[in-house]
Amino acid sequence: MAPQILLQHSMERSQIHRTSVADQVAGILRQRVLNGELRPGTSLQEIPLAESLGVSRNTMREAMRILSLEGLLKRSIHRGIAVAQLSFQDVQEIYHVRRVLEISAIHAAKTPAPERLHDLLTALEQYEKAVRARDWVSAVTHDLHFHSLLIRFLGNRRLESFYQKTIAELRMGMVLVDQRHDHPGILIPVHRKLYELLKIGKLKECARILLQHLDDSESRLSRVMDNHRAAKTAESRESRSKTG
Amino acid sequence: MAPQILLQHSMERSQIHRTSVADQVAGILRQRVLNGELRPGTSLQEIPLAESLGVSRNTMREAMRILSLEGLLKRSIHRGIAVAQLSFQDVQEIYHVRRVLEISAIHAAKTPAPERLHDLLTALEQYEKAVRARDWVSAVTHDLHFHSLLIRFLGNRRLESFYQKTIAELRMGMVLVDQRHDHPGILIPVHRKLYELLKIGKLKECARILLQHLDDSESRLSRVMDNHRAAKTAESRESRSKTG
DNA sequence: TTTGTTGAATTGTTCAACACTTGACAGATT
DNA sequence: AATCTGTCAAGTGTTGAACAATTCAACAAA
Numbered sequence: 001m002a003p004q005i006l007l008q009h010s011m012e013r014s015q016i017h018r019t020s021v022a023d024q025v026a027g028i029l030r031q032r033v034l035n036g037e038l039r040p041g042t043s044l045q046e047i048p049l050a051e052s053l054g055v056s057r058n059t060m061r062e063a064m065r066i067l068s069l070e071g072l073l074k075r076s077i078h079r080g081i082a083v084a085q086l087s088f089q090d091v092q093e094i095y096h097v098r099r100v101l102e103i104s105a106i107h108a109a110k111t112p113a114p115e116r117l118h119d120l121l122t123a124l125e126q127y128e129k130a131v132r133a134r135d136w137v138s139a140v141t142h143d144l145h146f147h148s149l150l151i152r153f154l155g156n157r158r159l160e161s162f163y164q165k166t167i168a169e170l171r172m173g174m175v176l177v178d179q180r181h182d183h184p185g186i187l188i189p190v191h192r193k194l195y196e197l198l199k200i201g202k203l204k205e206c207a208r209i210l211l212q213h214l215d216d217s218e219s220r221l222s223r224v225m226d227n228h229r230a231a232k233t234a235e236s237r238e239s240r241s242k243t244g
Numbered sequence: 245m246a247p248q249i250l251l252q253h254s255m256e257r258s259q260i261h262r263t264s265v266a267d268q269v270a271g272i273l274r275q276r277v278l279n280g281e282l283r284p285g286t287s288l289q290e291i292p293l294a295e296s297l298g299v300s301r302n303t304m305r306e307a308m309r310i311l312s313l314e315g316l317l318k319r320s321i322h323r324g325i326a327v328a329q330l331s332f333q334d335v336q337e338i339y340h341v342r343r344v345l346e347i348s349a350i351h352a353a354k355t356p357a358p359e360r361l362h363d364l365l366t367a368l369e370q371y372e373k374a375v376r377a378r379d380w381v382s383a384v385t386h387d388l389h390f391h392s393l394l395i396r397f398l399g400n401r402r403l404e405s406f407y408q409k410t411i412a413e414l415r416m417g418m419v420l421v422d423q424r425h426d427h428p429g430i431l432i433p434v435h436r437k438l439y440e441l442l443k444i445g446k447l448k449e450c451a452r453i454l455l456q457h458l459d460d461s462e463s464r465l466s467r468v469m470d471n472h473r474a475a476k477t478a479e480s481r482e483s484r485s486k487t488g
Numbered sequence: 489t490t491t492g493t494t495g496a497a498t499t500g501t502t503c504a505a506c507a508c509t510t511g512a513c514a515g516a517t518t
Numbered sequence: 519a520a521t522c523t524g525t526c527a528a529g530t531g532t533t534g535a536a537c538a539a540t541t542c543a544a545c546a547a548a
Contacts, residue, residue, distance in 0.1 A: 020321060020531065046499070056533045058302055061500090065306055069313045077264060078499055078540045093400045100348050100403070156337050159344070162406050264500065290530070300502045305531090322509040322530055491548075500539070508531070517522070 025063035033072050036175035040085040071169050086173035094170045095218040101163050102150055106207045109153040120149050124191050140174055269307035277316050280419035284329040315413050330417035338414045339462040345407050346394055350451045353397040364393050368435055375432055384418055
């Protein structure tokens with residue numbers, strides 16, 4: 001018994017524990033959702049999940065409460081909890097949020113700290129490397145990280161955490177779909193261009209390119225989601241005709 | 245015993261219950277915080293609070309989890325939960341958020357629906373009435389409601405709920421302080437001006453006035469908070485010298 | 489086909505216990 | 519007197535078991 005002690009002590013006390021078990025469980029589930037390990041639509045049952053992680057049902061409920069308030073899980077009363085599924089409206093809204101915040105961030109980058117620029121460059125290079133290696137999951141990660149670094153220019157914790165929460169939802173939708181899809185090298189130069197324009201202070205031009213980039217990205221994702229949906233309905237129609 | 249049944253059934257079944265007790269409790273606490281009934285800094289103990297509302301400790305914990313994720317309560321592990329207290333940095337950040345979102349909203353109001361304009365006018369009139377009646381609590385409510393209606397122009401649920409959550413924090417700080425403070429009629433014409441400019445489509449001018457209004461509002465709140473803080477420290481210094 | 493009815497499964501909620509932290513207080517030490 | 523240390527009560531974190539409420543699907547009846 002008491003597997004929670006195992007969980008608590010398994011970190012070798014590298015850092016004194018200052019997080020509750022519920023928060024840790026939420027973290028684990030969050031990672032699984034964002035990695036695509038838990039697919040959108042998957043329903044999560046309290047008891048089996050709690051047992052599999054060695055925590056009590058109440059603790060699992062707290063963890064799920066956290067994630068549902070973050071928008072990663074969707075709770076319907078007495079009907080259970082499931083991994084959230086992005087609708088087209090969701091995608092539209094999320095890209096709207098991105099436009100508003102990222103453009104504001106660019107305009108706030110009047111005299112960027114060299115340290116920030118260096119972080120951007122690092123993220124950029126990691127992104128390009130991932131693309132060259134055809135590692136799409138990693139590419140998505142570093143792509144979004146690059147954009148997160150832009151948000152840093154706002155210097156506002158609330159806007160940052162809201163942005164993080166928002167692109168977490170987006171990422172959940174992307175891993176589902178981006179496994180091996182198009183995404184040619186066309187995207188690489190855009191990020192580098194953004195970086196260069198930011199560095200020399202051409203903010204208006206930078207904002208223009210960014211807007212276009214976001215529009216491209218949105219329509220690409222929508223298209224892929226549409227294909228995906230079409231494929232799924234075709235598949236289900238097929239299976240229905242088999243059984244029927 | 246079982247007062248939670250009373251709580252559940254007290255709504256006369258006007259609408260079939262589709263909210264959990266935890267959510268209801270969170271709602272009650274949220275109202276108390278926003279009304280200033282629970283002052284910032286007040287520490288909340290699980291067991292007494294749970295008993296006073298007739299719910300179990302676990303349910304109360306879920307409710308508190310909700311509010312702490314909304315930013316209204318602040319949780320420090322093993323040390324308890326307290327009503328959040330706005331710092332100066334918080335005020336700065338919140339007004340930054342307001343500037344970004346409200347200005348975006350104005351620019352999105354190219355051809356406002358007449359229905360939306362009517363809502364704005366109603367809010368405006370209620371606000372003016374409250375000011376004339378020297379009812380500051382009500383004035384704050386309708387002031388913030390007017391601004392919330394502006395956000396509606398964005399047509400984005402995520403941005404709306406983020407905005408609501410953010411000004412809820414602000415309101416928590418305002419009720420503490422705005423009980424009988426300055427706030428002369430100087431503020432009234434600004435809102436009406438905003439409305440007029442919006443109606444005739446002078447968005448740039450509207451945005452300019454709004455920005456100035458937000459700056460005014462921020463500096464006024466900061467000033468009042470500063471006075472408040474000064475008064476408090478003087479008071480505590482006094483009480484210390486009495487006991488010492 | 490449509491409309492109850494039943495019952496198993498799952499979530500919502502409560503309760504009681506224990507583990508772990510914290511903060512305060514009393515006694516010991518210098 | 520001032521500081522350190524150990525003890526202890528109070529409060530939070532977590533657990534496990536129970537019961538209530540709701541849903542859903544299978545089945546019976548019309």
